Amino acid sequence: MSDSTPPTLLFVIGPAAVGKMTVGGAIAERTGFKLFHNHLTIEPLLRLFPYESPQFQRLNHDFREQIFAEAAASDLPGLVFTLVWDFDDPDDAALVERYAAPFRARGARVLFLELSADQSVRLERNAGETRLAEKASKRDLEWSNANLVGMDGTMRLNSVDDFAHLPGAHLLVDNTRLEPDEVARRAVEHFELV
Template identity: 65%
Template sequence: MTASAPTLLFVIGPPAVGKMTVGQAIADRTGFRLLHNHLTIEPVLRFFDFGTPAFQRLVDNFRIGVLEEVAASDLPGLVFTFVWAFDHPGDAQTVASYARPFAERGGRILYLELEATQSARLERNAGADRLAEKPSKRDLERSRKHLLEVDATHKLNSTTEFDGRDDYLRVDNTHLSPDQVAATAVRHFRLPDRRS
């Protein structure tokens, strides 16, 4: 790994687990930039419905473009949030394609997985920060229904996929603040900490 290659930190977990707020707390501590998944989703929803081929192409191209530019830059790193359905093999391939520009330059690729109770996530689903950053979630009844549906149909937290890996940390943040989780992740992965 080269010293100048940026780090890519994936923050993964189910909807409304707190990926964006934890990601922002990590970015504030480290100087990394935050690319939360809705920064790419929301603009494309103005043109195409979620999940359509055109929607998926545009979102993927947008993300890969940002990831490639950051990987080639002198930025210290990027926090990228992603809902990973572990029962869907295509998601693992997508994550690998997102990581590729950093891996090719010798950057660190890290995984912070968040988990929380469904009741905590349903409460967070209506949080002010979430609704401010994610206009498509402002229809609370629809958003709540979507959260329950994806919980019922997909495996949104890992089981054994990361066993024995030192590039991975799992945190139950049901009762933890974003700053507490960020401090744990920064310490665990030995990331630069502007607060120390």
């Protein structure tokens, strides 16, 4: 384990196709943090197991927890992790806490950049070239668009007062009309990441 300043963990959260991976990449470029978008574990496992299978779920979470543990113990300046979080699902909150635990154990900063955008804009972004290149499972746009709309209808994907107990550790940005670099600039400035 490194004795240096512990790496920062920045969660970039929000609904599907809101721009988490793109904004996370822009933050990584500005800070030297490493981007770990959620599909880095999802896509390889989907080649082997269906998403809802016990094998997929177990391996996906095991791989991620190992990556978080290693990153927290490393000399990285920080890690950006993207995910969709259902704020009405206590299992999602518990999962986020498990991922953050090795960072918190080292006294690291754990931060939350939350993105929101109009559904119509997210449906356009859902077909974006970078998104489809990184996320093969999203290339069936008929299914992917229906999944996006379905998630919006059944899950609470943006917070209300969920971060009131973490002043300064949360930033909400409506990026409906903002470029990723502008969102990254705001986040880096707000969280004082450089």
